[in-house]
Amino acid sequence: MEDEFYHLTMKGNDLKTYVRRFQELETLCPTMVPDSEKMMEVFIGGLPRSIKGNVTASKRQTPEEAINIAQRLKD
Template identity: 70%
Template sequence: MEDEFYNLAVKGNDLKTYVIRFQELAILCPNVVPNFKKLLEVFIWRLPKSIEGNVTALKPQTLEEAITIT
């Protein structure tokens, strides 16, 4: 599962599947990302570049905020 978490990415425009699987893997592999700030960075970093810039510019404070922005 950790390998899947490390390699998880958005396929096409299917953000919903990415978000759901990211949340599942974050719960199932809590030790993969050392803290919440890093978890948020990983989530944003794996978004398509066009979306990543918008999310980063709005500076979400929680994963839920980042998900809502996407």
């Protein structure tokens, strides 16, 4: 599961499925990622290039904010 978590990527435009699986893996293995900053790095790392830069540049403070920003960019 840890390998899947660190290599999870968004397929096509299906952000909803990516976020759902990311959150499932985060819940199943809460000790995999030591802090929220690393959690955001892992989440952003799986995003497509088309939105990755904008989410990285945003002033997000939590993984939830990074997810919300990605959702707004995809819409």
